[in-house]
Amino acid sequence: MRKGVLELCILAIVAKQDAYASDIITKLKEARLIVVEGTLYPLLTRLKNDGLTVYRWEESKSGPPRKYHQITEPGLKALSELKDDWQELIISVDKILTSPSPPGAGFNPTL
Amino acid sequence: MRKGVLELCILAIVAKQDAYASDIITKLKEARLIVVEGTLYPLLTRLKNDGLTVYRWEESKSGPPRKYHQITEPGLKALSELKDDWQELIISVDKILTSPSPPGAGFNPTL
DNA sequence: TTTAGTACTATGCAATACATGGTACTAAAA
DNA sequence: TTTTAGTACCATGTATTGCATAGTACTAAA
Structure with missing residues (x-):
């Protein structure tokens, strides 16, 4: 249901600029989205395996080479769909949270 | 990260009125949130085991008795926290989706 | 008596996110 | 020179979540 929010964020980030x-x-x-390596690396591998991103190696002056991830055409399409899904989820949850209480609701003498 | 959106919705529903x-x-x-029994029943059991809801049996004229779920004080507290988490997640994702592209981004001759 | 409708329950599976630990390269400190 | 620190990638195992599937049980109508 709320599948793929992190995926959405990562695709959005690499769509703006290649990143490692x-x-x-x-x-x-x-x-303020805390994500650790153990979460991110498998996800990046999944995106690559699904053809949504590609990567290239670039050397670094301060450490090992970096894997720069880049979005592909299918990745852009997936990003667009995930954005739509996300907007729909927000609307759905908002409906639940703001729907009116029926008369008599909230009166619970047995609680 | 986006843990508990369904939980939020269900707590919100039973907070408004007891429901089976x-x-x-x-x-x-x-x-427009499609949820099936196989998802809902384990979740309702979890909510009860965590003390966020209680239930009572009520007979039905058309079938087996119904388990009416009711929110508890800890449940109301959890609902409030989940609402806050949800709002924060929306803000975070929005930041990612709308953050400006750095200069030069999007120019990918090798794509 | 069988069938249909309603409602609750159990079990197993796949995906997601995280914890943990390991490898490997560079550069600075001992 | 050797050790340590910093950076970066990768693998494995696990908990949680959500779904599929199948089963049980009660009522009422055919």
């Missing part, structure tokens, strides 16, 4: 894992974690953290 | 399983499925469906 630490980049992505930093950007998620800036939005 | 088919009631809840109907109300979720009205908000």
Whole structure:
């Protein structure tokens, strides 16, 4: 139901600019979404295996080479669909949370 | 991360009025959230085991007795916290989706 | 007596997110 | 030179969540 929110965020990030894992974690953290390596790496592998992203290696002056992830055409399409799903979920939950209480509800002498 | 959206919806529904399983499925469906029995019953059991709801049996004229679920004080507290979490998640995802692209992003001659 | 409708329950599976630990490269400190 | 710290990628196991499937049990109508 609420499947793929993290996927949505990561696709959105790499759609804006190619990024490697630490980049992505930093950007998620800036939005107060705490994600750790153990979550992110398998997810990036999944996105690649599904053809939604590709990557290239780039050397770094301060450590091992970096895997820069880049979105593909199918990735852009998936991103668009995930955005729509997300908006629909927000609307659905909002309906539940704001729907009016029927008369008499909330009176629970036995609680 | 996005843990407990269904839990939020179900707590919100029973907080408004005591309900049994088919009631809840109907109300979720009205908000375009499709949930089946196999998902709902274990979740209702979990809520009860966590002390967030209690239930009472009521006889029915058309079938077996119904288990009416009712929210408890801890349940109301949990509902309030889940609502806050949900709002924060919406804000976080929105930040990711609307954050500005850095200069040069989107120019990918190798894609 | 059988069939249909309603409602609750049990079991197993797949996906998601996390914890944990490991590998490997660079550069600075001992 | 060797050790330590920092950066970055990867693998494995586990808990939770949600779903599929199948089964049980009660009532009422055919």
